[in-house]
Amino acid sequence: MIADYQFGKGIGKELFPDGSTFQLSRTKRIRQVLYSGKRIATARAKDGFFTLSIEGASVVHKLLPGKRLRVVVSEEAAPFVEKGKTAFIKHVVEIDPELRAGEEVLVTDEADRLLATGQLLLSPAEIMAFDSGAAVDVRAGVASKKEK
Incomplete structure (x- = not known):
C-alpha cells in the first residue's frame, strides 16, 4: 500500500511480487524488501517511505x-x-x-x-x-x- 501511494496505483504488487522477503529492524518494522536475494527497497525510518535500489527503480521505470x-x-x-x-x-x-x-x-x-x-x-x-x-x-x- 505504501508503494502504491508513493509511486502509483498497482506499483506495489509489481515492485514486491510473491516471494519477496522482508528484513525487520530491531523494533520489528520493515527495514528492507528483498526479492531473489537482491534488495529492492528500504523503508526510511523517518517517514516509512521507500528508497529504491537500481533493481527496484528499473521496475518502477518500466511501469510508470x-x-x-x-x-x-x-x-x-x-x-x-x-x-x-x-x-x-x-x-x-x-x-x-x-x-x-x-x-x-x-x-x-x-x-x-x-x-x-x-x-x-x-x-x-x-x-x-x-x-x-x-x-x-x-x-x-x-x-x-x-x-x-
Missing part, C-alpha cells in the same frame, strides 16, 4: 508512463550520473512538475534510459529557476559498484 517521477539530465551528465554521482541543476533538462523535494526519483537521460535513483533535493520550480547546485542526491547509478 511518460516522464512521471523522472528527472531528465543532459547527455553530457549521463555518464557521471550513471556512476552514482550527484545530478546537478545545470544538467537538468526536464523534470516531472508534480514532484516534491525529498521524494524518491528516477534519473534518466533524454532517451528515457534509466541512469540512477535518488532523492530530489529541491522542488521542480526551484530546479528550473536556479543555475547551480545539486538537484538529486543520487543513491545508486546503474553503473555504480556500491550503493549509499
Whole structure:
C-alpha cells in the first residue's frame, strides 16, 4: 500500500511480487524488501517511505508512463550520473512538475534510459529557476559498484 501511494496505483504488487522477503529492524518494522536475494527497497525510518535500489527503480521505470517521477539530465551528465554521482541543476533538462523535494526519483537521460535513483533535493520550480547546485542526491547509478 505504501508503494502504491508513493509511486502509483498497482506499483506495489509489481515492485514486491510473491516471494519477496522482508528484513525487520530491531523494533520489528520493515527495514528492507528483498526479492531473489537482491534488495529492492528500504523503508526510511523517518517517514516509512521507500528508497529504491537500481533493481527496484528499473521496475518502477518500466511501469510508470511518460516522464512521471523522472528527472531528465543532459547527455553530457549521463555518464557521471550513471556512476552514482550527484545530478546537478545545470544538467537538468526536464523534470516531472508534480514532484516534491525529498521524494524518491528516477534519473534518466533524454532517451528515457534509466541512469540512477535518488532523492530530489529541491522542488521542480526551484530546479528550473536556479543555475547551480545539486538537484538529486543520487543513491545508486546503474553503473555504480556500491550503493549509499
